[in-house]
Amino acid sequence: MIYSKEKIKNGFSLIEMITVIGIFGIVGAAGFVAFKGVKNRIVLDEAQANLLFALEQAQNRAATGFSSGGHGIEIKENKIVPFEMINGQKYEESGGIPFSSSVSVTPTNVDIIFNRISASTTANTTITISGLKKTITITQDGRIITQ
Numbered sequence: 001m002i003y004s005k006e007k008i009k010n011g012f013s014l015i016e017m018i019t020v021i022g023i024f025g026i027v028g029a030a031g032f033v034a035f036k037g038v039k040n041r042i043v044l045d046e047a048q049a050n051l052l053f054a055l056e057q058a059q060n061r062a063a064t065g066f067s068s069g070g071h072g073i074e075i076k077e078n079k080i081v082p083f084e085m086i087n088g089q090k091y092e093e094s095g096g097i098p099f100s101s102s103v104s105v106t107p108t109n110v111d112i113i114f115n116r117i118s119a120s121t122t123a124n125t126t127i128t129i130s131g132l133k134k135t136i137t138i139t140q141d142g143r144i145i146t147q
Contacts, residue, residue: 040102047103048134048146051127054080054097055112055136055144062114063142072113075105075127085113104130112138 058071061084069085074092081096090111099105106128114121119142127136137145 043100043102044129044134047099047105047129048136050097050099051075051080051105051129051136052144052146054082055138058082058112059114059119059142059144062116063119065117068116070113070115072111074111075108077104077108083111106130114142118142 054073058073061067061071067084067086069087071082071084074081074083074090076096078101079096079098081092083090083092085091110125112121112125121138121140121142124140125138127138129135135147137147139145
């Protein structure tokens, strides 16, 4: 019988397997953290876009003289509610535009009213959206500025 001193190697050693699994774990954790950051930014961008849409829609309705009064939005804790002013009464549209549960907006329970035809407002207002801190400023002359 002839014995060979060469050892036949089949497969991977335990050290090699643990190293590869560790590398996969580190790459996966980094990807998860990056994904979560992107998701938060997307949610904030969506909240800002919805708020801008509601503001611009109210401003456009007021500027065109749509109906007999001013138009505006009310910012509640979890949604934006467009409304119309008729003879000093506020008539809210049903439903509203909801915010994601992870978004908070300040100030809340505030009305932003655009005057009929001029589309101006009664005061400067700054709205802050939480997280990466996006702000929307509405000036007295009706300009809407985002940051």
